[in-house]
């Protein structure tokens with residue numbers, strides 16, 4: 001039997017989002033931005049810097065209610081959402097494990113996190129404090145915190161920026177491992193095409209500000225087939241379909 005509401009996508013329909021400064025200057029960040037993410041799909045919102053990606057996530061997270069339009073969240077996972085920001089935002093006076101458990105609803109605080117920590121290579125770091133972690137490890141802890149809640153939808157806002165490429169690549173692989181263990185509807189914001197191509201089922205391509213969708217790029221290939229040769233073919237067909245995008 002299907003759970004009630006199974007198959008409900010993340011549906012976004014933002015007519016407009018305009019920022020007004022105290023001096024009365026308006027900046028329209030989003031205009032007619034509509035898209036869907038199917039349940040269990042990993043989608044990337046890909047667009048140039050400043051086009052309105054973080055603004056979109058803030059709206060979906062309920063952090064900004066001053067916009068015209070609507071959105072609908074997938075159901076399930078206690079209807080929880082989880083988010084990974086650019087900054088790991090860990091509580092400095094709590095250990096890695098405490099940071100993760102504190103993010104859980106009360107009835108889940110005691111769950112077994114061994115597998116999650118193991119998948120993310122954090123088994124030996126559970127008792128460390130954030131100040132003892134490298135930037136890469138802190139971001140892993142932030143991933144653990146987000147996945148531990150088993151959310152209905154996971155948002156990620158450029159979680160691997162300002163890391164060296166080797167660390168970023170390792171984290172992308174870890175993200176895929178932990179996501180594959182329990183595919184969660186995910187929407188990740190990035191301006192890195194290669195990253196989007198490696199991680200996504202579908203890339204949602206945004207225009208420069210004010211952001212709207214200029215098209216979709218479906219990456220139908222299983223992720224383990226996306227070797228360097230295949231990736232360069234995919235990138236070439238992306239550039240043919242979206243010349244000049246990002």
Ligand code: ADP
Nearest residue numbers: 019027029048049050051052053054055056209
């Ligand atoms: P992205 O995440 O795609 O780089 P943002 O969503 O952060 O872009 O910003 C989109 C546009 O909205 C930018 O021009 C930015 O300057 C503007 N903006 C974002 N937040 C605010 C704010 N709080 N007040 C005024 N303008 C803002």
Ligand code: MG
Nearest residue numbers: 053054055158
């Ligand atoms: Mg941003």
